[in-house]
């Protein structure tokens with residue numbers, strides 16, 4: 001797949017907010033499905049979708065339907081939404097349509113509905129192949145559900161799938177992590193996303209952390225896991241192209257590249273965030289309120305801002321430095337008018353002396369050691385850019401992690 005991203009690329013993000021249960025580490029907007037009526041949300045979601053796509057002034061290249069877990073939808077509803085997506089995006093040159101799924105939420109009929117509905121890629125939230133670790137993450141599925149789900153996905157002809165894994169789980173060992181990696185690779189995904197566990201505000205794991213009732217992974221062990229992952233996957237023919245993302249040649253995630261390369265993306269669903277050129281918006285993070293606002297006025301935007309020059313520069317820096325290829329200073333200047341080599345000369349020199357960044361032509365990129373300290377590297381560079389007060393570096397996570 002051609003993964004060159006330009007200003008012309010447009011993504012469409014869809015957020016379905018229901019899951020079977022709430023995982024202990026998850027701070028995405030999702031609520032347990034049990035006993036909830038989905039029909040009102042479905043109708044509002046379809047209205048939002050139709051209006052948002054009609055509002056696009058560029059062709060949509062990629063669709064990413066995440067959440068939440070879209071595959072919690074029952075067969076008929078799933079087919080209905082996919083039909084609505086297809087109708088709304090008819091004529092758009094969709095190159096990639098990813099859906100997030102969890103093991104134990106995929107069956108043969110659902111998988112057939114996905115492929116008939118135009119889905120080209122499945123992102124499976126496996127996270128670990130060890131029951132104790134899945135338990136620690138408060139995941140519902142069992143390790144044995146993972147190969148079953150992959151087999152079903154493959155059986156309908158979806159050959160393009162990602163497996164998500166998490167390291168840094170309390171009680172996880174280097175051996176158990178390496179075994180999860182091996183078992184994932186044995187399933188022949190063409191993409192893997194390997195995230196370090198983070199303790200986000202308000203999650204169950206963070207509450208337990210504060211109470212001191214859970215074991216936490218040692219920092220050095222987590223660093224060893226990151227490097228073991230990088231070395232193992234690279235040895236298996238995967239290319240690390242972003243801090244947490246690995247792909248076989250030609251299989252980078254086009255949709256996420258739109259985020260990392262500061263492209264435009266429309267957003268549909270409760271809490272979904274979009275950015276069209278210089279205008280960023282976020283829908284209301286409440287299902288009932290979302291339904292009410294969509295039905296009343298055709299949109300449910302809770303926050304909207306125009307990206308300032310300073311913010312654009314900061315975001316460009318933060319997103320591009322996550323990419324292994326690094327940040328191209330000529331691109332940065334073209335987009336922001338700022339000469340990074342000049343503006344951040346001191347920070348670049350300090351970081352290079354510390355062995356954390358290196359220059360490659362006109363690019364600044366993190367070294368192997370720098371990748372372990374990515375937040376520090378980005379903060380140092382951002383400090384020299386003089387970011388506006390109140391800007392949160394968390395924007396990185398908001399826009400690009402999936403961890404379903």
Ligand code: SF4
Nearest residue numbers: 019023026067068404
């Ligand atoms: S991690 Fe994924 S499956 Fe778990 S609650 Fe969050 S969105 Fe749902």
